[in-house]
Amino acid sequence: MTANPGVQRVRWMEGGGPAADLVLSSRIRLARNLEDYPFPTLLGPEQGQEIIRLMEGVTEHLSAAGLGRFTLLRMADLSPLDRRVLVEQHLISPQHARNAATGAVILNDDRSISIMVNEEDHLRIQCLLGGLQLHEAWAVATRVDDVIEAHVRYAFDDERGYLTTCPTNLGTGIRASVMVHLPGLVLARQAGRLLSQLGKVGMVVRGLYGEGTEALGNVFQVSNQITLGPSEEELIDNLIGFTRQLLDQERSARERLYRENEDGVKDRVMRAYGLLTNAWTISSEEAIRLLSDLRLGIDLNVLSHVRPEVFNELIVLTRPACLQKLAGKELDARERDLLRARLIRERIAAALRKTTQ
Amino acid sequence: MLCDECGQRKATVHLTQIINGKKTERHLCAHCAQRHEHEFFFEPQFSIHNLLAGLLEGWQPPAGTVQDLRCSRCGLRYREFARTGLLGCSHCYDDFRQQLEPVLRRIQGQVRHGGKVPSRAGSRVQLGRQLEQLRARLREAVAREEYEEAARLRDQIRQLEQRVRAGEGWAGTAGPGAPPGGPGSAPPGTAPGR
Numbered sequence: 001m002t003a004n005p006g007v008q009r010v011r012w013m014e015g016g017g018p019a020a021d022l023v024l025s026s027r028i029r030l031a032r033n034l035e036d037y038p039f040p041t042l043l044g045p046e047q048g049q050e051i052i053r054l055m056e057g058v059t060e061h062l063s064a065a066g067l068g069r070f071t072l073l074r075m076a077d078l079s080p081l082d083r084r085v086l087v088e089q090h091l092i093s094p095q096h097a098r099n100a101a102t103g104a105v106i107l108n109d110d111r112s113i114s115i116m117v118n119e120e121d122h123l124r125i126q127c128l129l130g131g132l133q134l135h136e137a138w139a140v141a142t143r144v145d146d147v148i149e150a151h152v153r154y155a156f157d158d159e160r161g162y163l164t165t166c167p168t169n170l171g172t173g174i175r176a177s178v179m180v181h182l183p184g185l186v187l188a189r190q191a192g193r194l195l196s197q198l199g200k201v202g203m204v205v206r207g208l209y210g211e212g213t214e215a216l217g218n219v220f221q222v223s224n225q226i227t228l229g230p231s232e233e234e235l236i237d238n239l240i241g242f243t244r245q246l247l248d249q250e251r252s253a254r255e256r257l258y259r260e261n262e263d264g265v266k267d268r269v270m271r272a273y274g275l276l277t278n279a280w281t282i283s284s285e286e287a288i289r290l291l292s293d294l295r296l297g298i299d300l301n302v303l304s305h306v307r308p309e310v311f312n313e314l315i316v317l318t319r320p321a322c323l324q325k326l327a328g329k330e331l332d333a334r335e336r337d338l339l340r341a342r343l344i345r346e347r348i349a350a351a352l353r354k355t356t357q
Numbered sequence: 358m359l360c361d362e363c364g365q366r367k368a369t370v371h372l373t374q375i376i377n378g379k380k381t382e383r384h385l386c387a388h389c390a391q392r393h394e395h396e397f398f399f400e401p402q403f404s405i406h407n408l409l410a411g412l413l414e415g416w417q418p419p420a421g422t423v424q425d426l427r428c429s430r431c432g433l434r435y436r437e438f439a440r441t442g443l444l445g446c447s448h449c450y451d452d453f454r455q456q457l458e459p460v461l462r463r464i465q466g467q468v469r470h471g472g473k474v475p476s477r478a479g480s481r482v483q484l485g486r487q488l489e490q491l492r493a494r495l496r497e498a499v500a501r502e503e504y505e506e507a508a509r510l511r512d513q514i515r516q517l518e519q520r521v522r523a524g525e526g527w528a529g530t531a532g533p534g535a536p537p538g539g540p541g542s543a544p545p546g547t548a549p550g551r
Protein backbone atom coordinates (compact mmCIF):
# COMPACT_ATOMS: atom_id res chain seq x y z
CA MET A 1 0.00 0.00 0.00
CA THR A 2 2.69 2.46 0.99
CA ALA A 3 5.09 2.81 -1.89
CA ASN A 4 8.68 3.42 -0.89
CA PRO A 5 10.11 5.70 -3.53
CA GLY A 6 13.50 4.33 -4.49
CA VAL A 7 13.11 1.29 -2.28
CA GLN A 8 11.44 -1.91 -3.44
CA ARG A 9 8.29 -3.15 -1.72
CA VAL A 10 9.23 -5.58 1.05
CA ARG A 11 6.38 -7.61 2.44
CA TRP A 12 7.51 -8.18 6.03
CA MET A 13 8.04 -4.44 6.57
CA GLU A 14 4.35 -3.81 5.95
CA GLY A 15 3.53 -5.46 9.28
CA GLY A 16 0.41 -7.53 9.70
CA GLY A 17 0.04 -11.20 10.55
CA PRO A 18 -0.86 -12.76 13.93
CA ALA A 19 0.59 -11.14 17.06
CA ALA A 20 1.94 -8.38 14.83
CA ASP A 21 1.89 -5.98 17.79
CA LEU A 22 4.86 -7.81 19.28
CA VAL A 23 6.31 -9.93 16.49
CA LEU A 24 7.79 -7.89 13.66
CA SER A 25 8.72 -10.80 11.42
CA SER A 26 9.02 -14.56 11.16
CA ARG A 27 11.80 -16.12 9.15
CA ILE A 28 12.50 -19.62 7.93
CA ARG A 29 15.87 -20.27 6.40
CA LEU A 30 16.92 -23.57 4.82
CA ALA A 31 20.57 -24.42 4.15
CA ARG A 32 21.12 -26.65 1.11
CA ASN A 33 24.16 -27.79 -0.84
CA LEU A 34 24.62 -29.37 -4.25
CA GLU A 35 26.21 -32.79 -4.24
CA ASP A 36 28.62 -32.34 -7.12
CA TYR A 37 30.45 -29.25 -5.88
CA PRO A 38 32.70 -28.48 -2.92
CA PHE A 39 31.06 -26.30 -0.29
CA PRO A 40 31.47 -22.52 -0.83
CA THR A 41 34.48 -22.55 1.54
CA LEU A 42 36.49 -24.26 -1.24
CA LEU A 43 34.49 -23.22 -4.28
CA GLY A 44 36.48 -21.67 -7.14
CA PRO A 45 35.12 -18.67 -9.09
CA GLU A 46 34.33 -20.79 -12.19
CA GLN A 47 32.45 -23.39 -10.18
CA GLY A 48 30.63 -20.61 -8.37
CA GLN A 49 29.55 -19.13 -11.70
CA GLU A 50 28.46 -22.59 -12.84
CA ILE A 51 26.15 -22.87 -9.84
CA ILE A 52 24.76 -19.39 -10.52
CA ARG A 53 23.99 -20.36 -14.13
CA LEU A 54 22.36 -23.56 -12.91
CA MET A 55 20.19 -21.52 -10.55
CA GLU A 56 19.38 -19.04 -13.30
CA GLY A 57 17.67 -21.93 -15.08
CA VAL A 58 15.82 -22.91 -11.91
CA THR A 59 14.59 -19.32 -11.47
CA GLU A 60 12.19 -19.78 -14.38
CA HIS A 61 10.73 -22.90 -12.80
CA LEU A 62 10.28 -20.98 -9.54
CA SER A 63 8.37 -18.24 -11.37
CA ALA A 64 6.19 -20.94 -12.93
CA ALA A 65 5.39 -22.44 -9.51
CA GLY A 66 2.99 -19.65 -8.56
CA LEU A 67 5.04 -18.08 -5.75
CA GLY A 68 5.53 -14.78 -7.55
CA ARG A 69 7.98 -13.66 -10.18
CA PHE A 70 11.59 -14.48 -9.36
CA THR A 71 14.70 -12.60 -10.48
CA LEU A 72 18.32 -13.59 -10.06
CA LEU A 73 20.72 -10.78 -9.20
CA ARG A 74 24.50 -11.20 -9.20
CA MET A 75 26.31 -9.38 -6.40
CA ALA A 76 28.85 -8.20 -8.98
CA ASP A 77 26.08 -6.37 -10.88
CA LEU A 78 24.72 -4.57 -7.82
CA SER A 79 26.19 -1.34 -6.48
CA PRO A 80 27.62 -1.51 -2.95
CA LEU A 81 24.69 0.65 -1.85
CA ASP A 82 22.08 -1.67 -3.35
CA ARG A 83 23.72 -4.60 -1.61
CA ARG A 84 23.63 -2.82 1.73
CA VAL A 85 19.94 -2.03 1.22
CA LEU A 86 19.28 -5.76 0.81
CA VAL A 87 21.15 -6.36 4.07
CA GLU A 88 19.12 -3.75 5.92
CA GLN A 89 15.92 -5.31 4.61
CA HIS A 90 17.16 -8.65 6.03
CA LEU A 91 17.16 -10.26 2.58
CA ILE A 92 20.87 -11.12 2.41
CA SER A 93 23.60 -11.41 5.00
CA PRO A 94 26.41 -8.87 5.36
CA GLN A 95 29.05 -11.39 4.31
CA HIS A 96 27.03 -12.24 1.21
CA ALA A 97 26.98 -8.57 0.23
CA ARG A 98 30.78 -8.68 0.13
CA ASN A 99 30.92 -11.76 -2.12
CA ALA A 100 31.18 -10.17 -5.56
CA ALA A 101 33.07 -13.14 -7.03
CA THR A 102 30.46 -15.89 -6.65
CA GLY A 103 27.50 -14.36 -4.82
CA ALA A 104 23.98 -14.05 -6.21
CA VAL A 105 20.48 -13.73 -4.81
CA ILE A 106 17.12 -14.81 -6.19
CA LEU A 107 14.21 -12.65 -5.05
CA ASN A 108 10.49 -12.79 -5.68
CA ASP A 109 8.54 -9.59 -6.34
CA ASP A 110 7.27 -8.92 -2.81
CA ARG A 111 10.62 -9.97 -1.30
CA SER A 112 8.95 -12.59 0.92
CA ILE A 113 11.31 -15.17 -0.60
CA SER A 114 15.03 -14.75 -1.06
CA ILE A 115 17.57 -17.40 -2.03
CA MET A 116 21.21 -16.60 -1.44
CA VAL A 117 23.45 -18.47 -3.87
CA ASN A 118 26.98 -19.35 -2.72
CA GLU A 119 26.78 -17.87 0.74
CA GLU A 120 28.09 -20.17 3.47
CA ASP A 121 26.08 -22.94 1.80
CA HIS A 122 25.35 -23.18 -1.92
CA LEU A 123 21.75 -22.24 -1.25
CA ARG A 124 20.12 -20.43 1.61
CA ILE A 125 16.38 -20.43 0.99
CA GLN A 126 14.64 -17.83 3.11
CA CYS A 127 11.00 -16.93 3.59
CA LEU A 128 10.28 -13.79 5.59
CA LEU A 129 6.74 -12.80 6.64
CA GLY A 130 5.24 -10.24 9.03
CA GLY A 131 3.95 -11.26 12.47
CA LEU A 132 4.09 -14.74 13.97
CA GLN A 133 3.78 -16.89 10.86
CA LEU A 134 6.49 -19.51 11.15
CA HIS A 135 4.37 -22.40 9.88
CA GLU A 136 3.23 -20.30 6.93
CA ALA A 137 6.84 -19.32 6.17
CA TRP A 138 7.90 -22.98 6.40
CA ALA A 139 5.15 -24.02 3.99
CA VAL A 140 6.47 -21.52 1.44
CA ALA A 141 10.15 -22.34 2.00
CA THR A 142 9.61 -26.08 1.65
CA ARG A 143 7.70 -25.56 -1.61
CA VAL A 144 10.57 -23.48 -2.98
CA ASP A 145 12.92 -26.23 -1.80
CA ASP A 146 10.87 -28.88 -3.67
CA VAL A 147 10.90 -26.90 -6.91
CA ILE A 148 14.69 -26.48 -6.72
CA GLU A 149 15.25 -30.10 -5.78
CA ALA A 150 13.45 -31.27 -8.91
CA HIS A 151 16.30 -29.72 -10.93
CA VAL A 152 19.44 -30.18 -8.84
CA ARG A 153 20.98 -32.92 -6.73
CA TYR A 154 21.26 -32.04 -3.03
CA ALA A 155 24.00 -33.31 -0.75
CA PHE A 156 21.90 -35.49 1.53
CA ASP A 157 22.64 -38.40 3.82
CA ASP A 158 19.97 -40.71 5.27
CA GLU A 159 21.39 -40.48 8.74
CA ARG A 160 22.70 -36.91 8.88
CA GLY A 161 20.10 -35.26 6.66
CA TYR A 162 21.03 -32.24 4.55
CA LEU A 163 24.79 -31.82 4.63
CA THR A 164 25.82 -28.27 5.45
CA THR A 165 29.10 -26.40 5.48
CA CYS A 166 28.85 -25.80 9.22
CA PRO A 167 27.74 -28.71 11.42
CA THR A 168 25.55 -26.30 13.41
CA ASN A 169 23.10 -26.38 10.47
CA LEU A 170 23.27 -30.13 9.79
CA GLY A 171 20.14 -32.25 9.42
CA THR A 172 17.16 -30.11 8.61
CA GLY A 173 19.32 -27.11 7.74
CA ILE A 174 16.52 -25.04 9.21
CA ARG A 175 16.90 -21.82 11.14
CA ALA A 176 13.55 -20.51 12.28
CA SER A 177 13.53 -17.10 13.88
CA VAL A 178 11.23 -14.39 15.10
CA MET A 179 12.00 -10.74 15.61
CA VAL A 180 10.19 -9.52 18.71
CA HIS A 181 9.67 -6.06 20.19
CA LEU A 182 9.87 -6.28 23.99
CA PRO A 183 9.92 -2.77 25.50
CA GLY A 184 7.81 -3.84 28.49
CA LEU A 185 10.24 -6.49 29.63
CA VAL A 186 13.18 -4.16 29.08
CA LEU A 187 11.53 -1.34 31.06
CA ALA A 188 10.64 -3.80 33.83
CA ARG A 189 14.29 -4.93 33.78
CA GLN A 190 13.28 -8.54 33.21
CA ALA A 191 14.50 -8.99 29.64
CA GLY A 192 18.02 -10.14 30.48
CA ARG A 193 16.90 -12.78 32.94
CA LEU A 194 14.14 -14.13 30.71
CA LEU A 195 16.23 -14.22 27.59
CA SER A 196 19.09 -16.03 29.29
CA GLN A 197 16.56 -18.67 30.37
CA LEU A 198 15.53 -19.07 26.76
CA GLY A 199 19.18 -19.61 25.90
CA LYS A 200 19.33 -22.56 28.26
CA VAL A 201 16.62 -24.44 26.38
CA GLY A 202 18.25 -24.41 22.98
CA MET A 203 17.21 -21.02 21.66
CA VAL A 204 19.58 -18.31 20.52
CA VAL A 205 18.67 -14.78 21.49
CA ARG A 206 20.24 -11.66 20.13
CA GLY A 207 19.70 -7.97 20.61
CA LEU A 208 21.66 -4.87 19.83
CA TYR A 209 22.34 -2.93 22.98
CA GLY A 210 22.44 0.81 23.05
CA GLU A 211 23.75 2.99 25.82
CA GLY A 212 23.52 1.47 29.26
CA THR A 213 21.60 -1.77 29.43
CA GLU A 214 18.78 -0.87 27.08
CA ALA A 215 18.48 -2.96 23.93
CA LEU A 216 18.45 -0.72 20.90
CA GLY A 217 14.85 -0.48 19.77
CA ASN A 218 14.04 -3.22 22.29
CA VAL A 219 14.06 -5.59 19.36
CA PHE A 220 15.35 -9.12 19.85
CA GLN A 221 15.73 -12.07 17.60
CA VAL A 222 14.98 -15.55 18.92
CA SER A 223 15.91 -18.62 16.87
CA ASN A 224 16.35 -22.36 17.22
CA GLN A 225 19.84 -23.62 17.91
CA ILE A 226 19.41 -27.33 17.25
CA THR A 227 18.86 -28.48 13.65
CA LEU A 228 19.46 -32.23 13.79
CA GLY A 229 17.08 -34.82 15.26
CA PRO A 230 13.64 -33.25 15.51
CA SER A 231 11.54 -32.62 12.43
CA GLU A 232 11.13 -29.12 11.01
CA GLU A 233 7.59 -28.92 12.41
CA GLU A 234 8.78 -29.92 15.87
CA LEU A 235 11.53 -27.30 15.83
CA ILE A 236 9.05 -24.66 14.69
CA ASP A 237 6.42 -25.65 17.28
CA ASN A 238 9.09 -25.46 19.91
CA LEU A 239 10.09 -21.94 18.88
CA ILE A 240 6.46 -20.84 18.68
CA GLY A 241 5.87 -22.22 22.17
CA PHE A 242 8.74 -20.19 23.59
CA THR A 243 7.77 -17.11 21.65
CA ARG A 244 4.21 -17.29 23.01
CA GLN A 245 5.55 -17.50 26.56
CA LEU A 246 7.74 -14.50 25.87
CA LEU A 247 4.78 -12.56 24.44
CA ASP A 248 2.61 -13.37 27.48
CA GLN A 249 5.36 -12.11 29.75
CA GLU A 250 5.74 -8.97 27.64
CA ARG A 251 1.99 -8.28 27.74
CA SER A 252 1.79 -8.66 31.49
CA ALA A 253 4.90 -6.52 31.95
CA ARG A 254 3.23 -3.78 29.88
CA GLU A 255 0.00 -4.02 31.84
CA ARG A 256 1.82 -3.83 35.15
CA LEU A 257 3.93 -0.93 33.95
CA TYR A 258 0.87 0.99 32.82
CA ARG A 259 -1.08 0.21 35.99
CA GLU A 260 1.73 1.20 38.32
CA ASN A 261 2.99 4.25 36.48
CA GLU A 262 0.51 5.44 33.89
CA ASP A 263 1.81 9.01 33.93
CA GLY A 264 5.39 7.88 33.51
CA VAL A 265 4.53 5.69 30.52
CA LYS A 266 2.40 8.39 28.90
CA ASP A 267 5.10 10.96 29.45
CA ARG A 268 7.71 8.73 27.87
CA VAL A 269 5.51 7.99 24.87
CA MET A 270 4.43 11.60 24.33
CA ARG A 271 8.01 12.87 24.60
CA ALA A 272 9.07 10.33 21.98
CA TYR A 273 6.19 11.44 19.77
CA GLY A 274 7.10 15.07 20.27
CA LEU A 275 10.75 14.52 19.41
CA LEU A 276 10.08 12.30 16.42
CA THR A 277 7.58 14.70 14.90
CA ASN A 278 9.73 17.79 15.49
CA ALA A 279 13.39 16.83 15.46
CA TRP A 280 15.40 18.49 12.72
CA THR A 281 18.32 16.09 12.92
CA ILE A 282 18.43 12.67 14.53
CA SER A 283 20.94 9.81 14.84
CA SER A 284 20.11 6.22 13.91
CA GLU A 285 20.38 5.10 17.51
CA GLU A 286 18.17 7.83 18.97
CA ALA A 287 15.62 7.26 16.23
CA ILE A 288 15.30 3.55 16.92
CA ARG A 289 15.01 4.15 20.66
CA LEU A 290 12.26 6.74 20.23
CA LEU A 291 10.45 4.67 17.60
CA SER A 292 10.27 1.82 20.09
CA ASP A 293 8.61 4.16 22.62
CA LEU A 294 6.26 5.39 19.90
CA ARG A 295 5.23 1.84 19.05
CA LEU A 296 4.68 1.02 22.73
CA GLY A 297 2.42 4.07 22.92
CA ILE A 298 0.46 2.94 19.89
CA ASP A 299 0.05 -0.57 21.33
CA LEU A 300 -1.09 0.84 24.70
CA ASN A 301 -3.57 3.13 22.94
CA VAL A 302 -1.85 6.24 24.24
CA LEU A 303 -1.34 7.22 20.60
CA SER A 304 -4.39 5.61 19.04
CA HIS A 305 -4.30 7.94 16.05
CA VAL A 306 -1.01 6.61 14.63
CA ARG A 307 -0.91 3.45 12.54
CA PRO A 308 1.47 0.86 14.07
CA GLU A 309 3.15 -0.30 10.84
CA VAL A 310 5.06 2.97 10.75
CA PHE A 311 7.44 1.44 13.30
CA ASN A 312 8.29 -1.62 11.18
CA GLU A 313 8.82 0.54 8.16
CA LEU A 314 10.92 3.21 9.85
CA ILE A 315 13.30 0.96 11.77
CA VAL A 316 14.51 -0.25 8.37
CA LEU A 317 14.13 2.90 6.27
CA THR A 318 16.07 5.03 8.77
CA ARG A 319 19.15 2.82 8.48
CA PRO A 320 22.07 4.31 6.54
CA ALA A 321 21.89 2.42 3.23
CA CYS A 322 18.10 2.66 2.90
CA LEU A 323 18.30 6.41 3.56
CA GLN A 324 20.91 6.86 0.85
CA LYS A 325 18.85 4.76 -1.52
CA LEU A 326 15.87 7.02 -0.85
CA ALA A 327 18.03 10.08 -1.42
CA GLY A 328 19.45 8.53 -4.58
CA LYS A 329 23.04 9.40 -3.60
CA GLU A 330 25.75 8.88 -1.02
CA LEU A 331 25.25 10.97 2.12
CA ASP A 332 27.63 11.86 4.93
CA ALA A 333 26.61 11.35 8.55
CA ARG A 334 25.25 14.88 8.97
CA GLU A 335 23.17 14.66 5.80
CA ARG A 336 21.82 11.28 6.89
CA ASP A 337 20.77 12.66 10.28
CA LEU A 338 18.91 15.50 8.54
CA LEU A 339 17.19 13.23 6.05
CA ARG A 340 16.36 10.66 8.74
CA ALA A 341 14.60 13.33 10.81
CA ARG A 342 12.64 14.58 7.79
CA LEU A 343 11.66 11.09 6.70
CA ILE A 344 10.38 10.27 10.20
CA ARG A 345 8.34 13.49 10.36
CA GLU A 346 6.80 12.76 6.98
CA ARG A 347 6.09 9.10 7.55
CA ILE A 348 4.45 9.67 10.92
CA ALA A 349 2.30 12.40 9.39
CA ALA A 350 1.31 9.95 6.65
CA ALA A 351 0.59 7.25 9.22
CA LEU A 352 -2.06 9.30 11.03
CA ARG A 353 -5.40 7.57 10.83
CA LYS A 354 -8.05 9.47 8.99
CA THR A 355 -10.44 10.76 11.62
CA THR A 356 -13.25 11.56 9.21
CA GLN A 357 -16.19 9.12 9.44
CA MET B 358 35.09 2.25 29.19
CA LEU B 359 37.12 2.35 25.98
CA CYS B 360 36.12 0.81 22.65
CA ASP B 361 37.13 -2.87 22.20
CA GLU B 362 38.17 -2.22 18.68
CA CYS B 363 40.07 1.06 18.44
CA GLY B 364 40.84 1.37 22.14
CA GLN B 365 40.69 5.16 21.75
CA ARG B 366 37.15 6.45 21.89
CA LYS B 367 34.58 5.89 24.63
CA ALA B 368 32.45 2.76 24.14
CA THR B 369 28.80 3.69 23.79
CA VAL B 370 27.36 0.66 22.00
CA HIS B 371 27.21 -2.54 23.99
CA LEU B 372 26.43 -5.77 22.20
CA THR B 373 25.35 -8.68 24.34
CA GLN B 374 24.70 -12.19 23.14
CA ILE B 375 23.28 -14.96 25.22
CA ILE B 376 23.91 -18.42 23.88
CA ASN B 377 23.05 -21.41 26.01
CA GLY B 378 23.04 -19.21 29.06
CA LYS B 379 26.57 -18.02 28.29
CA LYS B 380 26.90 -14.30 27.92
CA THR B 381 29.45 -12.56 25.74
CA GLU B 382 29.83 -8.81 25.41
CA ARG B 383 31.40 -6.40 22.98
CA HIS B 384 31.80 -2.72 23.66
CA LEU B 385 32.28 -0.37 20.76
CA CYS B 386 32.44 3.35 20.16
CA ALA B 387 29.83 4.87 17.87
CA HIS B 388 32.39 5.14 15.09
CA CYS B 389 33.44 1.48 15.12
CA ALA B 390 29.89 0.34 15.72
CA GLN B 391 28.82 2.08 12.54
CA ARG B 392 31.29 -0.02 10.57
CA HIS B 393 30.09 -3.24 12.16
CA GLU B 394 26.45 -2.30 12.29
CA HIS B 395 25.33 -4.81 9.68
CA GLU B 396 27.24 -7.62 11.24
CA PHE B 397 25.53 -7.70 14.55
CA PHE B 398 22.13 -6.47 13.59
CA PHE B 399 19.88 -9.50 13.37
CA GLU B 400 22.53 -11.94 12.25
CA PRO B 401 22.08 -15.15 14.19
CA GLN B 402 24.60 -17.28 12.36
CA PHE B 403 27.47 -15.14 13.58
CA SER B 404 26.83 -16.14 17.18
CA ILE B 405 26.27 -19.79 16.36
CA HIS B 406 29.66 -19.96 14.71
CA ASN B 407 31.26 -18.57 17.80
CA LEU B 408 29.56 -21.29 19.78
CA LEU B 409 30.98 -24.01 17.53
CA ALA B 410 34.45 -22.53 17.49
CA GLY B 411 34.32 -22.48 21.29
CA LEU B 412 33.33 -26.14 21.38
CA LEU B 413 36.05 -27.19 18.98
CA GLU B 414 38.61 -25.23 20.91
CA GLY B 415 37.71 -26.93 24.14
CA TRP B 416 37.89 -30.34 22.49
CA GLN B 417 41.53 -30.94 21.66
CA PRO B 418 42.25 -34.15 19.78
CA PRO B 419 45.52 -35.98 20.60
CA ALA B 420 48.38 -34.29 18.81
CA GLY B 421 49.85 -35.82 15.68
CA THR B 422 46.98 -38.14 14.87
CA VAL B 423 44.06 -35.95 13.96
CA GLN B 424 45.97 -32.78 13.25
CA ASP B 425 47.11 -34.00 9.84
CA LEU B 426 43.86 -35.72 8.91
CA ARG B 427 42.60 -34.59 5.51
CA CYS B 428 39.42 -35.12 3.57
CA SER B 429 40.20 -37.54 0.75
CA ARG B 430 37.95 -35.70 -1.70
CA CYS B 431 38.45 -31.97 -1.11
CA GLY B 432 41.72 -32.06 0.80
CA LEU B 433 40.52 -29.93 3.72
CA ARG B 434 42.61 -30.48 6.81
CA TYR B 435 40.81 -31.25 10.07
CA ARG B 436 43.00 -28.61 11.67
CA GLU B 437 41.49 -26.03 9.32
CA PHE B 438 37.96 -27.14 10.18
CA ALA B 439 38.72 -26.88 13.90
CA ARG B 440 39.83 -23.29 13.32
CA THR B 441 36.87 -22.11 11.20
CA GLY B 442 34.06 -24.54 12.01
CA LEU B 443 33.43 -24.91 8.27
CA LEU B 444 33.76 -28.07 6.21
CA GLY B 445 35.00 -28.32 2.62
CA CYS B 446 32.62 -30.78 1.01
CA SER B 447 29.94 -33.35 1.78
CA HIS B 448 32.59 -36.09 1.94
CA CYS B 449 34.27 -34.38 4.91
CA TYR B 450 31.40 -35.74 7.00
CA ASP B 451 32.59 -39.27 6.20
CA ASP B 452 36.32 -38.74 6.51
CA PHE B 453 36.02 -36.80 9.78
CA ARG B 454 33.21 -39.00 11.04
CA GLN B 455 34.97 -40.13 14.21
CA GLN B 456 36.05 -36.61 15.11
CA LEU B 457 32.71 -35.03 14.29
CA GLU B 458 30.54 -37.43 16.27
CA PRO B 459 31.30 -36.01 19.74
CA VAL B 460 31.12 -32.46 18.39
CA LEU B 461 27.71 -33.15 16.84
CA ARG B 462 26.47 -34.66 20.08
CA ARG B 463 27.48 -31.56 21.94
CA ILE B 464 25.96 -29.10 19.51
CA GLN B 465 22.91 -31.01 18.41
CA GLY B 466 22.23 -33.48 21.20
CA GLN B 467 21.08 -36.04 18.69
CA VAL B 468 22.95 -37.37 15.68
CA ARG B 469 20.14 -38.80 13.54
CA HIS B 470 18.17 -36.75 11.07
CA GLY B 471 14.43 -36.83 11.70
CA GLY B 472 13.22 -34.18 9.29
CA LYS B 473 12.46 -33.61 5.65
CA VAL B 474 13.89 -35.93 3.03
CA PRO B 475 14.41 -34.90 -0.61
CA SER B 476 12.00 -36.77 -2.84
CA ARG B 477 14.91 -38.36 -4.72
CA ALA B 478 15.96 -40.19 -1.55
CA GLY B 479 12.42 -40.16 -0.25
CA SER B 480 10.93 -43.59 -0.76
CA ARG B 481 14.10 -45.36 0.38
CA VAL B 482 14.37 -43.31 3.56
CA GLN B 483 10.67 -43.57 4.23
CA LEU B 484 10.73 -47.36 3.93
CA GLY B 485 13.63 -47.42 6.36
CA ARG B 486 11.80 -45.22 8.86
CA GLN B 487 8.62 -47.26 8.50
CA LEU B 488 10.59 -50.43 9.20
CA GLU B 489 12.15 -48.90 12.26
CA GLN B 490 8.75 -47.93 13.64
CA LEU B 491 7.27 -51.38 12.95
CA ARG B 492 10.17 -53.08 14.71
CA ALA B 493 9.71 -50.87 17.75
CA ARG B 494 6.00 -51.70 17.83
CA LEU B 495 6.82 -55.38 17.50
CA ARG B 496 9.12 -55.23 20.53
CA GLU B 497 6.38 -53.50 22.52
CA ALA B 498 3.76 -56.03 21.44
CA VAL B 499 6.01 -58.90 22.51
CA ALA B 500 6.70 -57.20 25.83
CA ARG B 501 2.96 -56.85 26.42
CA GLU B 502 2.51 -60.50 25.37
CA GLU B 503 0.10 -59.49 22.60
CA TYR B 504 1.14 -62.29 20.27
CA GLU B 505 -1.58 -61.89 17.67
CA GLU B 506 -0.59 -58.27 17.15
CA ALA B 507 3.07 -59.27 17.13
CA ALA B 508 2.47 -61.83 14.39
CA ARG B 509 0.63 -59.26 12.30
CA LEU B 510 3.50 -56.78 12.71
CA ARG B 511 6.08 -59.44 11.90
CA ASP B 512 4.32 -60.15 8.58
CA GLN B 513 4.23 -56.45 7.76
CA ILE B 514 7.94 -56.16 8.50
CA ARG B 515 8.73 -59.14 6.25
CA GLN B 516 6.76 -57.61 3.41
CA LEU B 517 8.56 -54.29 3.77
CA GLU B 518 11.95 -55.97 3.99
CA GLN B 519 11.20 -57.76 0.75
CA ARG B 520 10.34 -54.46 -0.91
CA VAL B 521 13.60 -52.96 0.35
CA ARG B 522 15.56 -55.96 -0.96
CA ALA B 523 13.83 -55.68 -4.32
CA GLY B 524 15.50 -52.30 -4.55
CA GLU B 525 12.35 -50.22 -4.41
CA GLY B 526 13.08 -46.60 -3.79
CA TRP B 527 16.63 -46.69 -5.06
CA ALA B 528 15.96 -45.47 -8.56
CA GLY B 529 12.62 -43.87 -7.87
CA THR B 530 11.07 -41.82 -10.65
CA ALA B 531 13.16 -38.68 -10.45
CA GLY B 532 16.32 -38.90 -12.51
CA PRO B 533 19.39 -40.95 -11.71
CA GLY B 534 18.91 -42.55 -8.31
CA ALA B 535 21.54 -42.82 -5.64
CA PRO B 536 23.60 -45.98 -5.90
CA PRO B 537 22.74 -48.58 -3.25
CA GLY B 538 25.00 -48.35 -0.27
CA GLY B 539 26.17 -44.88 -1.18
CA PRO B 540 28.26 -42.74 1.15
CA GLY B 541 27.11 -42.71 4.70
CA SER B 542 24.91 -45.79 4.57
CA ALA B 543 26.02 -47.46 7.74
CA PRO B 544 25.61 -51.20 8.13
CA PRO B 545 22.41 -52.08 10.02
CA GLY B 546 22.73 -52.14 13.76
CA THR B 547 25.53 -49.63 14.00
CA ALA B 548 23.22 -46.67 14.24
CA PRO B 549 23.90 -44.71 17.40
CA GLY B 550 21.03 -45.25 19.79
CA ARG B 551 19.44 -42.36 21.56
Ligand SMILES: [Zn+2]
Pocket residue numbers: 360361362363364365366385386387388389390
Ligand atom coordinates in the same frame (compact mmCIF):
# COMPACT_ATOMS: atom_id res chain seq x y z
ZN1 LIG C 1 36.24 2.35 18.38
Ligand SMILES: [Zn+2]
Pocket residue numbers: 428429430431432433444445446447448449450
Ligand atom coordinates in the same frame (compact mmCIF):
# COMPACT_ATOMS: atom_id res chain seq x y z
ZN1 LIG D 1 35.88 -32.68 2.01
